[in-house]
Amino acid sequence: MRFFTKFSELDSTLIPKGVKRCSFQCFLVWIGILHIPLMVGVVATLMCWGLALNVTYLNNNFPFGLWIAADLGIIALGAGAFFTGFLRYIVKIDELKSIVNFAVVVGVICYAAAQGILGVDIGQPLRGWFIFWHANVHSMLTEVAFCITCYFMVLCIEYLPLILENRQINKFGFPRGFAHHLHEAMPTIAAIGVFLSFFHQGSLGGVPGVLYGRPFAFREGFLVWPWTFFLFILSAIACGPCFTILITKITEFCARKKLVKKNVIDILARISGRMLVLYLVLKTIDTLYWVKVAGDVGAPFGSFYANQPYGIWVLITELGILGVIPAIILLSKKTRQNEPLLILACLLNCSGIFMNRWIMTVQTLVVPVMSFDKFVSYHPNWVEYASTLLWLWLGAIFISITYRYLPIFPQEKELNPL
Secondary structure (H helix, E strand, O other), X not given: OHHHHHHHHHHHHHOOOOOOOOOHHHHHHHHHHHXXXXXXXXXXXXXXXXXXXXXXXXXXOOOOOHHHHHHHHHHHHOHHHHHHHHHHHHXXXXXXXXOHHHHHHHHHHHHHHHHHHHHHHOOOHHHOOHHHHOOOOOOHHHHHHHHHHHHHHHHHHHHHHHHHOOOOHHHOHHHHHHHHHHHHHHHHHHHHHHHHHHHHHHHHHHHHHOOOOOOOOOOOEEOOEEHHHHHHHHHHXXXXXXXXXXXXHHHHHHHOOOOOOHHHHHHHHHHHHHXXXXXXXXXXXXXXXXXXHHHHXXXXXXXXXXXXXXXXXXXXXXXXXXXXXXXXXXXXXXXXXXXXXXXXXXXXXXXXXXXXXHHHHHHHHHOOOOOOOOOOOOOOOHHHHHHHHHHHHHHHHHHHHHHHHOOOOOOHHHHOOO
């Protein structure tokens, strides 16, 4: 009991000044609850590493499945970090300083999850360094691997000042001065992050776009970049801020307090809505042109959606329900300032990005390309779901610890006076 009391006292000294947190006992219970599904994911991951990928439903027809689709979706959601940093430090929208720290936290989680999922997917994570040492310079995935790794390092550097600003660490001169210098260098760091993010977000779209043997995904383009290169960048920019807003709202709900002012959320939502409209316009043009070109070479539009569950409803859902509806909500000031509608728009937008990444990976492999090919469907099993959701629970724990001990919301004191 005395041991627990000492930890409780230490906990109270680490909490930022001027804010209120739940009791140490409640916090431990919350972390313990999150560990239950987390351990299921750990078991699934160990099964993949110990028994190989035959415990999953991946096969020679589907080397890409839930893990790759989720990986691309998570990286797109993490774009909220680089785009918010771009708006704050490069475009100089000062209001976003109240949410840019949390965007970095969300970005760290997304990119750590992306690398963690790949660590399961490659089957032998101890050989993960091969992609750097034995790099295939002709592969887009090599550039993706280098950029994602480097950008994750950039995110860690952006997260470091938050750690140094903990009330106990900040008492020492060196951490305080180092944090100050990092803040001064943040525009440069953010610019590096934007550069790295643009290229790996685009190259992830370029991978299916250059598969000329897969007419469902293949696209023409500009110079060496297929149109999917640019569409992936735009879609990530459009959904990333919405994911940051969504996680902010979930954090506010769990904390039972307001953490960011409405005008800050409104700015981010408005920009996200405009980017989403631009993406939808270009995506529609790309789709119409693709239909014409594919038809001219003997791949009629209907053949791509001839097999269920990948019927024409997939295209309607992706562009209509998960695209047009959130765009309408985010463009209108009245609707986006309605919190339930805003949350709905963010949910639809983020769901749309996952559906798009699933379509560009799994559905691309589903569509038969030879006259003798048979339609074979793919459905992930519990091992794939559990090992993927593992990072959701880890992310929740990471946010919980960060929120409890670090000053990530500058407006919290003002919105919730003691």
